[in-house]
Amino acid sequence: MHDSEHNNLRQQFQTHRIENQPTALFDQNLWQSDLALQQATHHYAGDWADQQLNQMGAVTGIQQMTLGELANTHKPILHRFDRYGRRIDEVEFHPAYHQLMHNAAEHAVHNFSWQNQHQSGAHVIRSALMYINSQADAGTACPLTMTHAAVPCLAHSPELSAIWLPKILANGYDPRALPIAEKQSCTIGMGMTEKQGGSDVRRNSSRAYLQANGDYQIVGHKFFFSAPMCDAHLVLAQLDAGLSCFLMPRILPDGSLNAVHVQRLKNKLGDWSNASSEVEFQGATAYLIGEAGRGIATILEMVALTRLDCVIGSAAQMRQALVQVLDHVKQRAAFGKLLIDQPIMRNVLTDLSIESEAALLLGFRVAQAIDAAPHDATQAAFARIATAIAKFWVCKRTPAFINEAQECLGGIGYVEENILPRLYRQAPLNSIWEGSGNIQCLDVLRSLHKDRSTAAALFAELKLAQGRHPAYDQHLICLEQQFQMQDNFEKKARLLVERTALALQAAQLLLHGDPAMATMFCATRFGTDYGFSFGSFSDDQYNAHILTRAMPNL
Structure with missing residues (x-):
């Protein structure tokens, strides 16, 4: 057989021709390519940090994305x-973890x-910075979040704050x-x-013992x-x-290792770049922060900020x-068509775009309230309840959202x-x-019962959007009625918190979001012509606009 005949046979029976496969997505600027993020940041905070956000967007899209993959492939040991x-x-x-x-x-x-x-x-x-960075890797968000959130707790101990705060800043x-004195x-x-x-931390058994020098030694354990x-x-x-x-420092002032013995690292479903552990305290040195017996109240100031980052991190994953x-x-x-031109796919894509932007706006509204809380009691009350509401809903929507995104790609x-x-x-x-979700719901109920101004602050926010969409107005009327019915409040907590979260998202979209996005959100989340799955609606008049808005400008 001649060479030409061999070549013809190879062409005739070629088994691996690559066609109709997208090119890989590389080198994004996660700030410049995200119109919703830019507009939300400018509305809630202004444009005074655009240069820093642009730099973070470039570093994340070009470098952090690759590093995130490496850090999750090679788990901590x-x-x-x-x-x-x-x-x-x-x-x-x-x-790669250290570079991240x-x-x-x-x-x-x-x-x-x-x-x-x-x-x-x-x-x-800062939430925008976290939102950008978390898209590349969520594991490093854990120490970044906790470091950020520790500052209000340290304020309860001026001596410790003087030592540790400059290194955090x-x-x-x-x-x-x-030792901390030698750290940059x-x-x-x-x-x-x-x-x-x-979650029932009042049952904690670890015990602290006062030493002659005023320090404490702790004996016990932590499961996480x-x-x-x-x-x-x-x-x-x-x-x-x-x-x-x-x-509790890891390294003591004399350079020795504190008596915090790591028993094992958790073998987790995800979050592979980050190490989570079980430890035992065998007389570990520690320093009291705040008033003795007020530990929960002290550390909850940290928890409020870490919960906000849970919302921001979930919105970033979306x-x-x-x-x-x-x-x-x-x-x-x-x-016969590009996937984006298939009507049923366009509905799914539109719905995912709406969900993503609604999560972003709710998270940023909570961050705005935290900004205002030190000098505005109403915003402080709103921040307390809205943080728990947002964490419950946005974090719970994210797994279903990402599973739907996987379906859009099929087996790949x-x-x-x-x-x-x-x-x-x-x-x-x-x-x-x-x-967990139940704890967030209980915290919402606790906030309502502890301070009457909390419900007033919540509904003052919701009523700002009244009159902008009939379905929203009707939902708000029903929500007010449900808040007034005190019987079996705890049993109804999940439904109440979910409906409140939807109202808060709708209010932000109606007040500050894209009008088409707000209209579609209200029509689908509060209307009757909508199912439980993403994309289960029939009115597609805004699909083209919403998809253009959501499309990354690469």
């Missing part, structure tokens, strides 16, 4: 002892609010195991949960001890006065999943060569961490 048998309790991270932390800390993801606390909108801008990342910057973790109590390589952790332990809050989907469907054809959306399986594994975490 625990080394309890060195080769000579000395206890070291050291977690080894892939270099370095890039985020250089751009003030962990401290922007406090560096600019006298500037209007500082918490919103310093940009940069210093992973060295050194630091990270802070948290340890509340014990085996026997879970996040980011054990942080330079210090805020922990809860019992005193005679009750549960109290302590700062956005990155949506970006991946929109880039795919505009390149992939099926049944289920394989580990793209980001969607990682996002899907990560998605449930924020609904569990810092209090």
Whole structure:
């Protein structure tokens, strides 16, 4: 057979021709490509930090995305002892993890609010930084979040604050195991949960013992001890006065390792780049923060901010999943059309776009209230209840959202060569961490019962959007009636919180969002012509506008 005949046969029976496959998505600027993020940031905080957000968007889209994949592929490894048998309790991270932390800390993801606390909108801008960074990797968000949120707790101890706060406010990342005096910057973790109590931290059994020098030694354990390589952790332990809050350094002032023994790292569903651990305290040195017996009240100031980051992180995962989907469907054809031109697919894409922007606006509205809380009692009351409402709803919607995004890609959306399986594994975490859905609902009820001004602040916010859409107005009337019915309040808590969350999202869209997006949200979330699955509506008059708005400008 001649060579020409061989070539003809090879062409005739070619088995691997690549066609109708999208090109991979690289080199995004996650600030410049996100119109909704830009507009929300400008509305809630102004445009005074656009340059920093643009820099963060470029670093994340070009570098952090790749690093995030590497850090999640190569999980942390625990080394309890060195080769000579000395206890070291050291977690080894892939270099990509350290670079992720370095890039985020250089751009003030962990401290922007406090560096600019006298500037209007500082918490919103910091939320935007977190929103951008979390799209690349959620694991590093844990130490970044806890470091940021520790500042209000440290304020209860001026002596500790004088030592630790300058290192928190310093940009940069210093992973060295050194005493705080020798560190250029630091990270802070948290340890509340014990085996026997879970969310019921009043059942904690770890106990602190006062020493002659005024320090404490803690004996006990923590079943979840996040980011054990942080330079210090805020922990809860019992005193005679009750549960109290302590700062527990990893390395003591003399350079020795504190008696915090890491028993194992958690084998988690997701969040693979971050190390979560179980630890035992065998006389670990710690310093009291705040008043003895007031530990829960003290650490809840930290929890309020970490819960906001759960909302922001979940909204960020939604956005990155949506970006991946929109880039795919505009390149992939099926049944004679591009996927993005298929009517049923357009409904799904439109609904996902609406859900994503609604989550973003609600998170930023909470951040705006936290900004205003120190000098506005109404906003402080609104922040208390809205944080729990937003965490319940946005974090709970994220797994279903990302699963729908996977379906849009088909089988490719289920394989580990793209980001969607990682996002899907990560998605449930924020609904569990810092209090599950039931805890959020109970906190909402507790806020309502503790302070009557809370409900007034909530409905003052909701009534700002009254008269802008008939379905919203009707929903608000029903919601007010449900709040007034006190019987079986706890049994109805989930339904009440869900409906309140939808009202808050609608209000933000109606007041500050895109008009078409707001109209579609109200029609689908409050109307009768809508099902339980994404894309289950028939009115598509705004689809083209909404998809153009959501499409990443790459």
